[in-house]
Amino acid sequence: MNKSALITLEIIISCLVLMFIIGTFYASGFYYDALLWTLLVAVGFGALYLLKKHNTPEVRRVIAIIAVIVLSISFGTILLDVPLLPATPGMGFTMSMILILLHWRMKRQGSDAGIQDERSLRIGTYGISCSWYLTYVLVIFLSVAISFGGMQISANTVLLVFIIMMPVSTILFQYYFNQKGDVY
């Protein structure tokens, strides 16, 4: 893909994300939590996109700064007696941890990190597969524990566990296979 096509694609993706955020905000009846959650998800996707396309020191710095800002907002909201945005702390911590992990991972990558060779593709795919299996096992465990064990857990907690576990376990599996050399 040439540079102008890439820029067009980036503009289209940005417009779609913006439309989605505004749409969610309106659809939720101007509920600020929905706006914040969507914004944070958009930031996460943006960081992942940057990781794939432009792995430079400047981009790494931007991701680190965003992580620190989100973390600061999370701490700030926790300190308030009545949080203005109740979803901020949990979501903020999750997103900042993901951003910090991404930053750390980008920093470790060398100059040829942009090359998607067969080994990195294989490790990437296998890491995601393992993470999927782990999530599936956890879903089964939770369903058994809730149905038969009488476990009581809120939907928010379950969602938060999955939001944290899926990307973190993917990164850890990929790191493990990368150190090992191959997936077998």
Added chain:
Amino acid sequence: MYTRIKELRARCGLTQAELAEQVGVRRETIVFLEKGKYNPSLRLAIQISVILKTPINEIFYFDDEFPQKDVNP
């Protein structure tokens, strides 16, 4: 799996980075190939064999094999 990539690469006067660039993979991949920790695809194996000017069966061999230097079809 064992490989003679390191030896043959040195003979051709190539660095790991140069070989990686020529076959279109990351330097890490060459490192793990040389350690015998990564099984390459057939395409990559052929590319390496072309660049190192050596038949595949003289570059890669498995634990139960000896280097097949005298293989005649």
